[in-house]
Amino acid sequence: MNIESLLEQMTLQEKIGQLVQILPSVYDPQTSDTVTGPVAQLMEESGLTEENRFELGSVIGINQAEQALRIQQNYLKHNRLGIPLLFMADIVHGHRTIYPVPLALASMWDISEMELMARQSAIEAAASGLHVTFSPMVDLVRDARWGRVMESTGEDVWLNGEYAKAFVRGYQTDDLTRSDSLAACVKHFAAYGAAEGGRDYNTVDMSDRELREFYLPAYLKAIEAGARLIMTSFNVVDGVPATASTYLLRQILRNEWQFDGVTISDWSSIKELIQHGVAGSLAEAGEKGIKAGVDIDMMSGAYLNHLEQQIEEHVVSIDLVDEAVRRILILKRDLGLFENPYRGIDPELEKRIHLSKEHRDTARRLAEKSCVLLKNDHILPLAESQRIALIGPFATSTDVLGPWAGSGKQEEAITVRDALDEANIEYVFAEGSTVDAEIDWDQAMEVAKQAEVILLALGEASWMSGEAGSRTDIRLPKTQREGLARLATLGKPIVTVLFNGRPLDLRDVVEHSDAVLEAWYPGTEAGRAIHRLLYGHAIPSGKLTISFPYHVGQLPIRYDALPTGRPMTIEGADPRYTSKYLDAPNEALFPFGYGLSYTHFSYSQLTLCEQSKESIWEASVLVTNEGTLDAEEIVQWYVQDPVADVSRPLRQLKGYERVFVKAGSNREVTFRIDASMLMYQHPDGSVKADAGEFILYAGSDSACTLHETFWLKQTVEKEQFDEHINDRSTSTTR
């Protein structure tokens, strides 16, 4: 397909149509739309007419092959130039088979499993006719009040970037024309996770340094991995809404990062420029959006209602429209849609592959690896001979898919009770309460008295997190906490399994439970994964990628915090005048990287030696499995730069390795450090590693203390380093 000649044939109205995304019901009255934002008024104001209906560029929320086929066939009968529709949707952690939510998946610390999840999601979604997924969401998050933390991979800039690349590889493969590939749309650009007060859609304000060092890198990593689209965020950055920010969308995205893919607004975020107070009308909002570089207007009506007149009156240059249309047509071409507008749509494959055994097995394995054992006072794993009382709202709840469950159906999820029944585990049962209302804790107490061990399944309803799901109180709902406290008076061991989308304040849960397993929203195979972990058929290996605070008042909290001028750790400091709370510790209750196993790992013999004058070090540590069970450990490597031109984090994750260690034995784990890991942006904008002392930590979480010091002999500039690396890589291939 020759894009330029196609562009030349298009009328202005046809060009503008390509920039508009609408709901599928516009083309298929029998479709029930997947609505992920305000809709009623938007459809009235959409600017849709019988004349332009078959000129629009894309649809949001397709979810079935038959529907996709019907819509595309009908559309192409009416589209003058035969330009096919793009079908987009939120395939965030699965399409019909639902995997654990991203914050859970991140706890696997397993890049290849994350890529596999994206791959299987794409296979299922493409069979249903999808071309684009609004994923990965790579927003860095340090505030558990924000409901969308469950969609993120957590608080670490480097790990978020590693996962971003894995998602993109899994969705896109290296050939976007493959019928089972999806184009990835990385989101939400930019820094959406830093909303003030953890309140969704709220103001984001930070230094350019903070933005560039912590919040931007994961979007760039996704783009470097080939993501073909990027979505603007609802929030302002430096006072300008991201959807109207030429700094973000042109200066950074196009000029600095050379991104040549498609930009798409978030749901009606162009129209919301009016509410932000930077546009006085829908027309002005559209003008700001297209001038900032937003190619596709998702659901606001600004482009469809006003761009034609703005072009004719020379308020907006046709060049801006052409560059946007060009990028969209190139995406459609690269997806193979001009050759085959029905690429991927396969009702037979859809029936075969959705919820296939292979995909369910993967979902179960990933759920097992995503769960994080937070406490275990010698009670887990359980023995099948133990008499169990299964209690709590999540014992039978199918609300285990999370708030972004795509086309997943709760009724297809395996509950904890289902799994115990499948395994012929005998138990007595009482619900005790719903998520937020007591049913009968008295009856639950009576049931619990019949058992040796209480298995308590508690959590948040999925509506309590996710988009627009911010909370100021991050504890479990009151009735659940009261029920737990009452059960604890029985003096029987309590195993609490948690279903939630955010880090919670778990002080009372930990106090009253002998074991606590964080299961997040584990997805379609929830119950089977939890059963296997509780009975030792699988061993917990998950590690947190976000801090769990003692109290909401500590938020935002992060392991990679700066030291401050009055840290509590200074020997002999006046205890009053240090950076602390009078009523809570500074540290998290469960820190970044934390997670227990059914065995115990110890670390020793940390050594570091410089490999050559090239400022490369090889570190080594001995990891010993002190217990009686073979198991996996996630060995983590952190680096601190104690003296620099700006205040640097107390430590930053630079690498990790999942290692299998047999019971009673040990393994040497090595790690290669190079100068790129020591670099940061200096006040003059240069990126380099300063000569001087550095500290390497190795351990099982971000609070680990085993460390060694090493020195960088001379400053290393990023440009100089990259050239050297390129020279060396060409020399090895020469």
Ligand code: GLC
């Ligand atoms: C929502 C979300 C975004 C999603 C989009 C389309 O408002 O912010 O993450 O991809 O709309 O559903």
